[in-house]
Amino acid sequence: MEDLKTEKLFNIKYLIEKFDKPIFEKNIKLLKENNIQPQLICILTSKDAGSVSYAKGIKGICKKYGINFILDKAFNKELLEEKIKYYNNDKSTHGIIVMYPTPFDIKDTYFMNLVSIEKDVEGLNHEYMGYLVQHEFYSDNENLRKLIIPPTAKGILYVLKRNYILYENYFKDNGKYPSNLKENPFKLEGKKIVVINDSLAVGRSLALMMLNENASVRVCQKYTDYDDIMKFVSISDIIISAVPSEKFKIPTKYIPENSIVFDIAFEGNFEYPDVFDKVYRISPKWNLVEKGNRINDMTLHKLISNLFYLVNRRLGDNALIELKKFERNIFVGR
Template sequence: MKDLIQEKLFDIQYLIEKFDRPLFEKNIELFKKNNIKPSLVCILTSNDPGSISYAKGIKGICKSYDIEFILDKVDTKKELEEKIQFYNNNEKIYGIIVMYPTPYDKDTYFMNLVTPEKDVEGLNHEYMGYLVQHEFYSDNENLRKLIIPPTAKGILYVLKRNYVVYEKYYHIHGKYPDGLEENPFKLEGKKVVVINDSLAVGRSLALMMLNENASVRVCQKYTDFNDILRFVSFSDIIVSAVPSNKFTIPTKNIPKNSIVFDISFEGNFEYPDIFEKIYKISPKWNMVEKGNRINDMTLHRLVSNLFYLINRKLPNEDLIKLKEFEKSIYD
């Protein structure tokens, strides 16, 4: 069973080393050239273990890429408002992330309070509007990229980068891996079910999938469980992020050779039975070694978002070189 599990896991670490690390290093080189020191502030709003763990992960990846990391904590709504405004106006801070959910009113209020110039999560309504419109850049030269939520973006990147890897394999060998007749990571026309409707995950990912011409069904707490199972049963790609240990999708409802992402901390699938049904999976976090988890891809998307924001301050000639370098990585 151990060998089977390893065979079915995404190689997220390879994707990060192949596509992210060289591009990040190129970004850092340009920042140094322009006397820019990347910085990111993380605002904790509660003692939620998930938020604390996420903040710890952000601190770690910032250290890896020589990004100044500032951890702040608030205890009241007024204090959170004041902190966001303070960092919005602080020229030494390039990115702001607030740990949601907050214990204060509607979280969207704070999402829109963070200025788009420093919103590394892409949750400000301005970015969400661009996502609905399927826009990629903030400038007419197509050099300065827009921001999209990192968790949903991480899932999309695992799929799209694997598509590139499989196409290169086909170009070299004249066939796809595992004897497949077509690239399993082609999103156009695929049936996708997303069991989560949060802005950071479900809604954003659904829009991203629609923008890739996939057919998407979004389920949430008001969706009948039998309907969820029915949607799952005919889906090519299944993404579940239900924060409950009482929610489990039976393996018998999982289509053979489907692609699965389990984003829930508790785990939303039957382990290890599910490994015998799926083609590839990003499973519950504790079934994967650190460095190869979907959370590792999420953290790298957060850093890429920070770099997108900083890049807006770079001259066009530097960004043209960066775009050419990025293209060479994928070619």
């Protein structure tokens, strides 16, 4: 790893320990009391190294939290369709994740919509996308059964919102923000945000989520002129890039001072280590950060939180009310 300015890194490991771990443990306790064993199915559709690595990470986090994990494979569209339908009807299966993009001659959205909304752990079914557009959070009138949001986009928003809570708590205790900042840097309302990716799982979902937080969002994709992308970057408070190409780089000269950056691309979309001199906080390229403190560690935890949302639909209202009170105490506590 390069010699990076560690004080500029998001402390994702801390967020997981403070917020996610106790809530996961509470979920597991409730499920055991109700004799429910969570099970997640992961279907590989190719031998793509990124997909294989992601599946390995999912297997690891499932083992950590006592979740049954089954890795299956479907290297043609007919078999994938068959397996999705099988697991949709399998009572022991609570969640299904398909490794996209598929290499088949049919749009991935066909398979996304084929996965039952009762088992769609990624939230890519058109029903969940519709709820995201409408800014809905729950599937029931009692606001106990949560809807599913794509885990990568959810993880990024989660990092920002949890840091916002931590900075507000600091302000309450000290009468000022850390580093003597005039305002909370993680407040999203009114902020200028550029998202360089338009996939359903990342860019489009994240843009909708940021709009729902009253931010001003620009979405760039492969048809956006490079010079225009740099203009948007240069005026943005928050920059999120997930371009799967070694050729795409954002020169550090375009990065605004004290901006917030998320580099989601496996290849890395920023200039290292120079970018550290410009940012306030950054989640950099995955191999520049210790395992456990990477943005994909947060993605994995949001995937598992989605699985718990799906499993919890089988619990009674009293158990879910208990869980909701527990979560509220975690989020408002110090």
